[in-house]
Every structure is written in C-alpha cells, then in structure tokens.
Amino acid sequence: MAIKLSDPVIKGLQQLGTDINIDISKKLIANTLKHTLSPEASVPSVPDIYITNADKAKLSEYAVVTLLAIATKHGTDAASLRAFLEKCEIQSTILEELVRTYDDHRKELTIRQLQIGSDFPHITDVQWRIMADVRSSTSDCSSGEVSFHVNLGRYNESNGERETIVEFVCSTEEMQLLINKLKEIERHCEKVATK
Structure with a gap:
C-alpha cells in the first residue's frame, strides 16, 4: 500500500x-x-x-x-x-x-x-501452503483433493518474534469464499475512506 x-x-x-x-x-x-x-x-x-x-x-x-x-x-x-x-x-x-x-x-x-491499542488479535502476517492428497506406492486410495493450510499470525510486541493466532485447513472452494469475503471488506474500506 x-x-x-x-x-x-x-x-x-x-x-x-x-x-x-x-x-x-x-x-x-x-x-x-x-x-x-x-x-x-x-x-x-x-x-x-x-x-x-x-x-x-x-x-x-x-x-x-x-x-x-x-x-x-x-x-x-x-x-x-x-x-x-x-x-x-x-x-x-x-x-x-x-x-x-x-x-x-x-x-x-x-x-x-x-504495543499500542490491541484489543483483538492484530494479524500482521499470513503464511500458507498447498497440500494435495495423492496416490502413493503404499496406498491405492486418494481423493485427489487440494487443500490449503493457512497460518495467521502476528509479531510479539515484547520481542518481535512471530506467534500464531490461528491455523486452519480449507478446500479450494472454501479458500475462494474467504478471498471473496476479504475483497468485499477491502471494497467497503475503500468506500468508507473516500467519504
């Protein structure tokens, strides 16, 4: 920004x-x-x-x-x-x-x-990785599903180290819904900022 x-x-x-x-x-x-x-x-x-x-x-x-x-x-x-x-x-x-x-x-x-004004957890960092369920030599079954492992965190105010606030796993569809909701929030913030 x-x-x-x-x-x-x-x-x-x-x-x-x-x-x-x-x-x-x-x-x-x-x-x-x-x-x-x-x-x-x-x-x-x-x-x-x-x-x-x-x-x-x-x-x-x-x-x-x-x-x-x-x-x-x-x-x-x-x-x-x-x-x-x-x-x-x-x-x-x-x-x-x-x-x-x-x-x-x-x-x-x-x-x-x-250190200033933090009532709710203040997320300042996002880490993620894609995981896939694939067939291997030891297993014949696989869903073929792709999922996302997301870790939302922040940096500790006393020592600057990163700490996790929440971790979750979601499917591709759930990730798309999350992204759409975040875009909706962004559009709303832009409207409020221009008023």
Missing part, C-alpha cells in the same frame, strides 16, 4: 533542511524518534530545536512522527520510502536522514506500534 500524507505533514517534512537548518533538523528527527520509541515521557527535551521558530519545529516534529507511524503501519521498505520522499521534494540530506532513521529502527518502531 502506498503512503499517503496530508498537506500539513508534507509541509512539515519540507521545512526540514530548508526553513529549519540541517543541524537542528537532524536533532529534531533524532529527538522525535526517541519520543516515539519511549513508552514514557522520560525523554528530556532539546530546547535549541524550538529557539528559532517553535511553530515550524512543532509542525515538523508532528510530520516526522506521522511519517514514521504510517511507514511502519504499512511495512514500507527503505526504497519505497525514499521514492515517496523524493516525490514530496524533501531536501536530500534530510531525505537520507529520514530513510536511515526509519530503516535502522524499523524493528523497534514495529514493536512499539504493536
């Missing part, structure tokens, strides 16, 4: 390295990452970020948090993030700093995001 950001967020990113000098912009990115990863408000503030223009710094800080959260949510890779930021015309030094920061801390960002 492609990243989509609002105009104020893009403006906040574009200010980095232009309206806000590069050194302060790098401090802002590093400090924002610390605040994003910290579960508590224990990260000390860096006052020199806000000395020259507090309003622009706050908007840029908000923009960096939003970018990291959205990129993490969609599992964006570094190359896709770089292409998106180039399209947004982000200053090149800042672009590289944002991509490096995201790529270096992707696992921690994912774990942090998994």
Whole structure:
C-alpha cells in the first residue's frame, strides 16, 4: 500500500533542511524518534530545536512522527520510502536522514506500534501452503483433493518474534469464499475512506 500524507505533514517534512537548518533538523528527527520509541515521557527535551521558530519545529516534529507511524503501519521498505520522499521534494540530506532513521529502527518502531491499542488479535502476517492428497506406492486410495493450510499470525510486541493466532485447513472452494469475503471488506474500506 502506498503512503499517503496530508498537506500539513508534507509541509512539515519540507521545512526540514530548508526553513529549519540541517543541524537542528537532524536533532529534531533524532529527538522525535526517541519520543516515539519511549513508552514514557522520560525523554528530556532539546530546547535549541524550538529557539528559532517553535511553530515550524512543532509542525515538523508532528510530520516526522506521522511519517514514521504510517511507514511502519504499512511495512514500507527503505526504497519505497525514499521514492515517496523524493516525490514530496524533501531536501536530500534530510531525505537520507529520514530513510536511515526509519530503516535502522524499523524493528523497534514495529514493536512499539504493536504495543499500542490491541484489543483483538492484530494479524500482521499470513503464511500458507498447498497440500494435495495423492496416490502413493503404499496406498491405492486418494481423493485427489487440494487443500490449503493457512497460518495467521502476528509479531510479539515484547520481542518481535512471530506467534500464531490461528491455523486452519480449507478446500479450494472454501479458500475462494474467504478471498471473496476479504475483497468485499477491502471494497467497503475503500468506500468508507473516500467519504
């Protein structure tokens, strides 16, 4: 899924390295990452970020948090993030700093995001394999049926390891019904998003 950001967020990113000098912009990115990863408000503030223009710094800080959260949510890779930021015309030094920061801390960002707001199991990974019942040299009977073994899972918020939420086996027809239901959900979400 492609990243989509609002105009104020893009403006906040574009200010980095232009309206806000590069050194302060790098401090802002590093400090924002610390605040994003910290579960508590224990990260000390860096006052020199806000000395020259507090309003622009706050908007840029908000923009960096939003970018990291959205990129993490969609599992964006570094190359896709770089292409998106180039399209947004982000200053090149800042672009590289944002991509490096995201790529270096992707696992921690994912774990942090998994710790926030999970009532129902949050499925983030699907594994599957096809199984077939075939005739062998030791058995003359075979149904010839193809079935799917599906494993829905997520990554544990404390250690990042994958854990299974549910496993099931289904026939080709049942798999097609499941796919159709998922497509129906996707169409509904797209309609809601455009309203």
